[in-house]
Amino acid sequence: MERKAIRQVLDLEVYCLSYSLALEIFELSKKFPKEELYSLTDQIRRSSRSVPANISEGFAKRNHGDFFKQYLYNAIGSVEETKTWLDFARDFNYIPDDMAEKLTKEYIRTGAMLFRLIQNWHSKT
Numbered sequence: 001m002e003r004k005a006i007r008q009v010l011d012l013e014v015y016c017l018s019y020s021l022a023l024e025i026f027e028l029s030k031k032f033p034k035e036e037l038y039s040l041t042d043q044i045r046r047s048s049r050s051v052p053a054n055i056s057e058g059f060a061k062r063n064h065g066d067f068f069k070q071y072l073y074n075a076i077g078s079v080e081e082t083k084t085w086l087d088f089a090r091d092f093n094y095i096p097d098d099m100a101e102k103l104t105k106e107y108i109r110t111g112a113m114l115f116r117l118i119q120n121w122h123s124k125t
Contacts, residue, residue: 009059014113018051018075021106025082028103032094040094044085050078051110062121072118079111 009015025048032041058071083104090100 009056012055012059012117014110014117015052015055015059017106017113018048018055018079018110021103021110022048022052024103028095028099029089032089036094040085040088040092044082044089047078047081047085051075051082054078055114068121069118072114072121076111076114079107079114083107 004011006012022045025044029041029044052075054071054075058068058075061067061071086095086100086104086107089095090097
């Protein structure tokens with residue numbers, strides 16, 4: 001199987017997935033109670049957006065040592081944070097169990113993809 005050249009961050013499947021998940025989280029969090037606006041709503045939006053933002057920022061530095069990998073590790077941290085906020089949203093009954101499970105599985109998948117990218121990325125140093 002021939003691999004597509006990675007010329008821009010949009011060529012990374014993990015970036016596209018994490019970006020679409022952040023959009024989904026944003027739409028879902030619009031339904032959270034108003035009293036959560038400056039806490040859970042803000043936190044889950046920030047952490048979900050941090051995943052593609054770290055991938056993008058790291059990709060811009062991909063030819064300088066291991067900077068890209070460091071940003072990918074940060075993205076993994078944001079994946080885990082987002083999963084925690086999803087747990088809270090589910091336990092507070094802000095989102096249905098099946099939606100929380102679906103999103104959590106997608107974030108587990110995202111984390112695995114990031115880990116594989118870290119293992120397989122060869123920076124030009």
